[in-house]
Amino acid sequence: FTNILGATKLTGRFGVGNSFGVVNAVTELVRGASGSTIEPLTNYLVLRGVRETRAGQTQYGFEVTDVRRSLDAATTPLLRRSATTALIQGYSRFAQNKWELMSYAGFNRVDGSRSAIALTQRSSVHYYQRPDHEERYDTTRTSLGGVIFAGGLKQVGGTVRYENVLRFAQPGAELNDFGFVTLVNDVSFKQTIDLRQTSPNKWFRSSFSTGSFDSHWTTGGLLAAQVLSLHGSASLANNVSGAITSSVSEIGGTHCVSCARGGPALKQSLKEGIRFDLIGDPRPMFVPKAAYRIGSSDGGRSWYRGADLGFDVRVASRFSASAAAVYDHVVNDQQWVANYGALRSDTTHYTFARLDQDILSLTMRGNWTATPVLSFQLYAQPFVSTGAYSNWRQLASPRADSYDARFKPYGSGVVPGGFNVKQFNSNAVLRWEYRPGSVMFLVWQQGRLQNDTNLGSFRAPRDVADLFDARPVNTVLLKMSYWLNP
Numbered sequence: 001f002t003n004i005l006g007a008t009k010l011t012g013r014f015g016v017g018n019s020f021g022v023v024n025a026v027t028e029l030v031r032g033a034s035g036s037t038i039e040p041l042t043n044y045l046v047l048r049g050v051r052e053t054r055a056g057q058t059q060y061g062f063e064v065t066d067v068r069r070s071l072d073a074a075t076t077p078l079l080r081r082s083a084t085t086a087l088i089q090g091y092s093r094f095a096q097n098k099w100e101l102m103s104y105a106g107f108n109r110v111d112g113s114r115s116a117i118a119l120t121q122r123s124s125v126h127y128y129q130r131p132d133h134e135e136r137y138d139t140t141r142t143s144l145g146g147v148i149f150a151g152g153l154k155q156v157g158g159t160v161r162y163e164n165v166l167r168f169a170q171p172g173a174e175l176n177d178f179g180f181v182t183l184v185n186d187v188s189f190k191q192t193i194d195l196r197q198t199s200p201n202k203w204f205r206s207s208f209s210t211g212s213f214d215s216h217w218t219t220g221g222l223l224a225a226q227v228l229s230l231h232g233s234a235s236l237a238n239n240v241s242g243a244i245t246s247s248v249s250e251i252g253g254t255h256c257v258s259c260a261r262g263g264p265a266l267k268q269s270l271k272e273g274i275r276f277d278l279i280g281d282p283r284p285m286f287v288p289k290a291a292y293r294i295g296s297s298d299g300g301r302s303w304y305r306g307a308d309l310g311f312d313v314r315v316a317s318r319f320s321a322s323a324a325a326v327y328d329h330v331v332n333d334q335q336w337v338a339n340y341g342a343l344r345s346d347t348t349h350y351t352f353a354r355l356d357q358d359i360l361s362l363t364m365r366g367n368w369t370a371t372p373v374l375s376f377q378l379y380a381q382p383f384v385s386t387g388a389y390s391n392w393r394q395l396a397s398p399r400a401d402s403y404d405a406r407f408k409p410y411g412s413g414v415v416p417g418g419f420n421v422k423q424f425n426s427n428a429v430l431r432w433e434y435r436p437g438s439v440m441f442l443v444w445q446q447g448r449l450q451n452d453t454n455l456g457s458f459r460a461p462r463d464v465a466d467l468f469d470a471r472p473v474n475t476v477l478l479k480m481s482y483w484l485n486p
Contacts, residue, residue, distance in 0.1 A: 007024065058092040063085075117142055118139045126174070127258060134171055147169075148167075150166060163193075165189070193212075195207075208233050226251040263398075331355070336352055381426070386419065391415075420451065425447050438482045
């Protein structure tokens with residue numbers, strides 16, 4: 001965590017349809033107990049300008065973000081010194097406002113020491129160390145950059161609606177200093193068709209169906225993903241609603257470029273999955289909800305089964321609550337474990353194993369409005385995830401057509417250790433508006449964590465009991481605001 005030393009925001013409009021915004025903030029230098037820098041002094045800048053015409057049916061604009069860090073000897077090898085991104089975007093609606101054409105294009109550049117840029121190249125966003133990467137891993141580089149652009153055409157009116165989007169992102173694009181974009185080295189094309197019921201009939205009060213086909217390639221032309229998704233949902237005359245969602249992915253022999261965490265691209269086998277959702281009539285005080293999902297892949301070697309069961313409760317207009325229990329049993333036959341050996345050497349072992357995993361959680365929420373100025377909110381979730389490994393292997397021929405030929409044994413019969421992770425998080429907030437515009441918040445947070453017992457073994461009653469035996473960490477916060485009305 002770091003404090004904001006100072007920040008400035010300026011927004012405004014000029015002329016007709018022209019608007020702008022500027023935000024600049026400086027965050028504090030933070031040092032650890034040893035005196036080494038944890039977070040350097042940093043400046044963040046966002047500049048945005050937009051012009052609208054034709055009563056908002058056409059818009060175009062630009063955005064610039066910039067991050068500058070004041071680095072020292074401890075942080076220079078680890079952090080990027082600067083990161084700048086520039087973007088232009090626009091859209092226009094036509095044909096009586098039923099169709100929309102949109103596009104955007106951007107460029108970014110990051111600078112830093114050789115070590116910091118080498119870390120960037122090896123990060124999970126880029127994986128330049130991959131033996132079959134489209135770009136060369138270069139430890140002498142002190143900057144990295146790339147271009148991203150996209151264009152799309154969609155129908156925004158009518159019962160049947162279409163959308164087509166093309167996107168291109170160069171391998172060197174790095175947009176995570178002031179944002180979150182992990183999909184680079186990517187060329188994608190997505191086609192979507194929606195069918196909407198706009199008026200009730202004797203079967204359904206409303207319904208919605210959609211289908212999409214999404215294809216991805218690396219910038220070098222390697223097929224990285226193909227996904228066909230179908231979804232249908234409807235509300236019956238009695239207000240009970242349901243949905244069915246199905247997908248088929250890894251169509252046509254795709255290759256996963258991140259599965260080996262910097263290793264070679266791994267050919268994928270067909271994956272299939274389907275999910276069913278059912279929601280009760282939302283008008284009564286008690287509304288039940290349920291879901292079931294099932295899927296398989298890797299020729300049946302990997303599979304999952306899962307279910308949700310929950311409800312919403314509303315007592316008058318002052319109190320509402322919800323609870324949902326979720327359980328999944330997942331078997332992944334190609335779960336990455338670790339890479340062993342020197343980076344980019346012929347002796348590196350990219351290892352995988354079969355992971356048998358159980359996941360259980362219960363999410364609870366409550367809202368109580370005592371008076372118009374006094375309210376209380378509660379959130380709590382216990383979570384358990386356990387897993388056991390078997391069949392430890394390493395990559396042999398990662399692009400082989402035969403699934404078994406892609407791997408060979410590793411570890412001389414030894415298997416990685418399992419895990420048993422248990423967490424509890426809760427958050428309670430009391431809000432009191434003690435005078436008009438002036439508010440006090442009292443917050444109590446509790447967290448529990450246990451991950452060192454019963455590794456690889458799942459027994460729900462035992463694991464939940466162990467979780468609440470773990471030592472809690474409690475945090476109490478008080479926040480007050482006072483409205484000045486001269």
